[in-house]
Amino acid sequence: MTMATQTERRLRISGILIVLGLLVEALSLARIHPLAFLGFMFVGGGLLVFGIAIYLYSIVSAASPPEIR
Amino acid sequence: MQMLTVPGPATLLYVLIGVTIVLVATIVFRPSLTDTRGGKQLAFIVYFLLPVVVASMGASEHMERSKETQFCLSCHVMDPYGRSLSIDDPMYVPAAHFQNARIPREEACYTCHTDYVMYGSILTKLRGLRHVYVQYLGTIVTPIHLYNAYNNRECLHCHGGARSFEEGAVHSADPSIMASIKSNQLSCLTSGCHDNVHGVAHLSELKFWEPK
Numbered sequence: 001m002t003m004a005t006q007t008e009r010r011l012r013i014s015g016i017l018i019v020l021g022l023l024v025e026a027l028s029l030a031r032i033h034p035l036a037f038l039g040f041m042f043v044g045g046g047l048l049v050f051g052i053a054i055y056l057y058s059i060v061s062a063a064s065p066p067e068i069r
Numbered sequence: 070m071q072m073l074t075v076p077g078p079a080t081l082l083y084v085l086i087g088v089t090i091v092l093v094a095t096i097v098f099r100p101s102l103t104d105t106r107g108g109k110q111l112a113f114i115v116y117f118l119l120p121v122v123v124a125s126m127g128a129s130e131h132m133e134r135s136k137e138t139q140f141c142l143s144c145h146v147m148d149p150y151g152r153s154l155s156i157d158d159p160m161y162v163p164a165a166h167f168q169n170a171r172i173p174r175e176e177a178c179y180t181c182h183t184d185y186v187m188y189g190s191i192l193t194k195l196r197g198l199r200h201v202y203v204q205y206l207g208t209i210v211t212p213i214h215l216y217n218a219y220n221n222r223e224c225l226h227c228h229g230g231a232r233s234f235e236e237g238a239v240h241s242a243d244p245s246i247m248a249s250i251k252s253n254q255l256s257c258l259t260s261g262c263h264d265n266v267h268g269v270a271h272l273s274e275l276k277f278w279e280p281k
Contacts, residue, residue, distance in 0.1 A: 007100075007103075008100035008101070011096060011097070011100045011103065011112070011116075012097050012100060014116060015093045015094070015096055015097035015116065016097060018089075018093050018116060018120055019090050019093050019094060019097070021120070022086050022089055022090050022093075022120065022123060023090070025086065025123065025124070025127050026083060026086045028127075028131070029079060029082065029083070029127065029130060029131075032134045032137055032139050032140050032143070033140065033143045034135075034140070034143060034144065034200075034201045034204070035201070035205075036131075037131050037134075037135060038198075038201060040127055040128070040131050041128075041131075044124075044127075045124060048120050048124055051116070051120070052116065052117055052120060052121075055112075055116040055117065056117070059109075059112075059113075
């Protein structure tokens with residue numbers, strides 16, 4: 001797999017995680033309930049953190065020079 | 070003249086979430102957009118900055134909402150405490166405050182319990198999480214009780230400096246009484262002065278106020 005394809009794949013995965021996280025956060029705001037708060041913090045927040053981490057990893061790994069063998 | 074209505078933080082948050090989703094979805098479907106310098110900058114904004122801003126605003130909004138009476142009373146164990154706010158007897162301190170709008174009704178619990186669960190130190194926040202665990206997965210120990218004795222500070226947020234309090238016959242009968250109240254040495258609630266609080270143990274014997 002080429003570097004560009006791998007970066008695009010990571011961008012897609014992180015984008016999907018971020019969208020899912022944002023949808024969970026939007027849904028959690030529809031209710032005033034302790035479970036909505038927990039859903040926001042742990043489910044929505046968790047998906048966002050993973051999505052952002054994968055995105056940051058993708059830009060860091062795309063920026064590093066190819067390994068010399 | 071029609072007044073301009075400013076959208077609330079929740080509306081702005083929904084708009085921001087919608088915009089972020091659209092922008093992220095655009096890059097998910099066309100990742101080649103990030104090949105250019107401008108595309109990379111856009112990706113950084115929508116994959117990093119906007120989600121962080123949304124999460125921060127959402128956390129703040131949830132914290133505000135958790136002050137609402139509705140939030141506290143959403144746990145079954147709190148039902149009697151919610152009901153006690155309608156006791157038709159002015160001797161019951163929370164009921165008298167709630168019914169006479171001495172506290173904001175929509176934030177009734179939080180107004181008098183400002184250091185409870187979400188709003189104290191890390192330890193008290195962890196207790197808040199434990200409450201949710203016990204509510205759904207554990208066994209609730211009844212009767213429920215405060216972790217620490219009720220602090221006069223909660224009363225003095227409003228009553229401190231008020232003429233009726235500062236010049237009250239009993240409060241000012243002896244300078245040492247006022248000093249003891251203000252230093253929390255003499256409890257407002259348990260020293261025999263204002264000791265009718267929620268009265269949940271005998272709610273079935275009491276009459277209730279019905280707002281007209």
